[in-house]
Amino acid sequence: MKILLVGNPNVGKSVVFSRLTGVHVLSSNYPGSTVSYTNGFMKLGGEQVEITDVPGTYTLDPTCEAEKVAREMLGHGDLIIDVVDATNLERNLYLTLQLLERNTPMVVALNVWDDARHHGIDIDLEKLEAALGVPVVPTVAVSGEGMKQLVEALPRAAVPSHPARSSAERWMAVGEIVGRVQQVSHRHHTWKERLADATLRPVSGALIAAAVLAGIFIGVRLASEGLIARVMDPLFDGLWAPVVLRVSRLLGGGGLLHDIVVGDVAGETVHFVESFGLLTSGLYVPIAMVFPYILSFYLALGLLEDSGYLPRLAVMLDTLMHRLGLHGYAIIPTMLGFGCNVPGVMATRVLESRRERFIAATLISIAVPCASLQAMIFGLVGQRGGRYVLLVYAVLFLVWMGLGFVLRRLVRGFTPELLIEIPPYRLPSPRAIVQKLWARVRGFFVEAIPLVLGAVLVINLLYSFGLFDAIADFCAPVVTTVLGLPRESVAALAVGFLRKDVALGMLAPLDLTAGQLVVGSVVLAMFFPCIATFIVLLREIGLRGLAKSTGIMLAATLVTGGILNLLLD
Amino acid sequence: MQEGNLVTAAEMADGQRGIVARIEGGQKMLNRLEALGIRPGRKIRKVSSSFLKGPSVIEVEGCSIAIGFGMASRIYARTE
Structure with a gap:
């Protein structure tokens, strides 16, 4: 039955x-x-x-x-x-x-x-x-x-x-x-409802929206950094590094197997990001660097979702979003995309027209960095100074706006007007929040960590068989001239197709300038979505849509990366 | 009793109340609005409007609904 x-x-x-x-x-x-x-x-x-x-x-x-x-x-x-x-x-x-x-x-x-x-x-x-x-x-x-x-x-x-x-x-x-x-029974409006109305009024609503978004950005960053500095790093440096060193000695300190398992470990210190072994980068990147961001972002998102604020944010942003060929409700898939592009692209189904779904899905896959990539941007680019992190976000925001503006003109079809029900505010139930957070965190551990380990393994194998050199030779002219990145970064861009976080991690040992790291981060965010996103894109917007979206993505990446390279050089 | 003025939902002032008199639009639009409970004869209250021809929010039977400017301009209400 x-x-x-x-x-x-x-x-x-x-x-x-x-x-x-x-x-x-x-x-x-x-x-x-x-x-x-x-x-x-x-x-x-x-x-x-x-x-x-x-x-x-x-x-x-x-x-x-x-x-x-x-x-x-x-x-x-x-x-x-x-x-x-x-x-x-x-x-x-x-x-x-x-x-x-x-x-x-x-x-x-x-x-x-x-x-x-x-x-x-x-x-x-x-x-x-x-x-x-x-x-x-x-x-x-x-x-x-x-x-x-x-x-x-x-x-x-x-x-x-x-x-x-x-x-x-x-x-x-x-x-x-x-x-x-x-x-x-008849009833008057309570002060709570009057306060709720304020989140929809033009001036107060815009201020509240800006405060909420800034609050999430800053709150997620502070919570994650705290978790990394106080819990993750001490754990890895104090407890895990000695184990890694012992394994390194057991494996004879060198050779293919050694490089795959612990990576480039020399002397008595372990560089967890740069060494690129399964037990070093393979665990440190997803658990110590990315997981804290996943945890705090999804906690914030869960609270936002359950409070009922998101549809109000959609109303506040509706006028802006119409300039991009979307209506305000597209902000919900976009917010989900900041966690992971996959649910973001799937959520574009709430939009009514094909045109809107195509624009929203394309913008998410190109200009919205997922939490894993953002964690790495904070971790690696942040070392060079907060202004570079802000630069990456500012560029991606401009790309999002600019591309939307262009797509609105290019993509045929129509964008219907906003028509949505605005649910009452509810105090999120702690139980529901914890359950939802748990489901998402478990999803990360089950899906992302094996993929990260797989990516690290594949990278090591391809390196040792010299395959990356072949790819690098092929793409190097574009990468070195247009983007101003060293030849070795081609491998990182290729790995971006598997996992963006690992890919950015691969840029770490390359001694890039801060400017190059900004270009690299922006290009990684925009260039080929990871394979999981690619698959849902295919499912949601079809083969032709995916082909168009990919063309737009390649052009936008090269133009943005090229301009950024000229400006920062 | 004095008859109220006929204004569109986009023009109504924040907090103003009225009764939907007529909706100008195709059957598809009427159906979509109707599914959300907006149809002639219903009491509505304007909650807010936005700058630059942004959406209006109106309340019908205790339920808030955001409506794009174009659609809101085609909903006529007799104000109280």
């Missing part, structure tokens, strides 16, 4: 899903955090049933890619759990009636039930059940309240015969039901 979780965006379907299946899916406080479906299983009366978390949709007449996914999935379900936001009964019931017309057995979970009561909304459950003809269960998915009752109600799922209606008739029916079952 297959159960589908269906409902409006941001009503808590993913939270219900996690509660029912124990499978953790990312959930946030903004419409569209689920862009593709997730499957999980639960036991129901001794039977194993499959549950699918369907992306949110306001109507079954799809208006964007994520809604199309939702509509297509409906054909494959044996039972629907319609998750309804009790604080927004009227709008939610429209979809409920549409679902009921499809003659699939259904149960309604009346979620956010606690908020509804706080808002003075009183819903008569018995009357609602009678009007809909299906079981209605009040739930508070975040705390787990009502989940047991929801599961118990599943066998009672009913197929009432609702007539097919036109949209006007459906709204009439909704209005009639709401009038019968819901009582709202």
Whole structure:
């Protein structure tokens, strides 16, 4: 049996899903955090049933890619759990009636039930059940309240015969039901809501947005640097370095195997970044340099997502984003891209038009550095002075703006206007924040670390077989003349295709000037997205889109790198 | 009782209340707005607008919705 979780965006379907299946899916406080479906299983009366978390949709007449996914999935379900936001009964019931017309057995979970009561909304459950003809269960998915009752109600799922209606008739029916079952005690705007409105007003909103973004940037940096200096470096220097030295001696202090395992270790000090062995750079780069940034960035992002601020940021940035051929909501995929480009590009599905998705995905893959690369930029470029780090960010920001400006003119199609629901502010639940952080950190350890180790291994093998020389000879003219980087950096650029952090690490032993390091960082950020991003780009914008995007990327990288080289030389 | 003025959602002042009188636009736009609960007869409150023809935020039945300038200019409301 297959159960589908269906409902409006941001009503808590993913939270219900996690509660029912124990499978953790990312959930946030903004419409569209689920862009593709997730499957999980639960036991129901001794039977194993499959549950699918369907992306949110306001109507079954799809208006964007994520809604199309939702509509297509409906054909494959044996039972629907319609998750309804009790604080927004009227709008939610429209979809409920549409679902009921499809003659699939259904149960309604009346979620956010606690908020509804706080808002003075009183819903008569018995009357609602009678009007809909299906079981209605009040739930508070975040705390787990009502989940047991929801599961118990599943066998009672009913197929009432609702007539097919036109949209006007459906709204009439909704209005009639709401009038019968819901009582709202009138209530004045609280000071909290007035404060919330301030985040949307032009002047106060812009100041708050600037403060929030600057706060994240500075906060993530300080937290990560602290973690590196106080925990990671002492751990590696004090505990791990002696082990590495012992292994180095055991392996005879040289030879291919020695170089692969511990890398270039000479004497009694271990240079963890430069040595390039599996046990040195292979572990130090991802764990000591990148992981602290992953941890603090995703903590900040999680808080931002769950608070409900992101859609407000989208409103504040809408006017700017329209100059780039996007609308404000594209800021959400962009913010995700700062963690990792892969979920960033996938999240472009919340955008309505093909043109917007192409522009947003291209801009993310070119001008938005992922957390791993940013960690290395802070770590390596930061050693030469904070102003160089700022220079890298300033250049990437200009590229983002400039490229968007050009793409808006070049890419045909239209960009629809912003039309989004702004969820209420919620105090993020610590439990949800920790769970989400854990899921993302685990993802990093499971996916990134093996890839880093693999990259280090491949680099060592290619070096020892002299293959890099062949590639380097081929690309060297462009790299040395246009970008002003030494011939050896070709290898680093090539490795950027596997892992950006390792690639930047490869520039460390090359004795680059600060200017060259800035050029190298910018080029690595813009040049070929890593292979994982490449694959999702192919999936999201298709082969032709990917080809175009790659052409744009090559041109933009050479132009930007070339200009930067001339200016900094 | 005095009839209110007819203004667009983009023109409404922050905090002003009104009732949607009519929406000018194609069926697709009407459907999208309707799905979010914006249709003739609904009470709305303007929350904020932005500079340079940016989006307006209006509140319908306790739910805030951000609407681009062009669309907001085609939603006419009778103010209270």
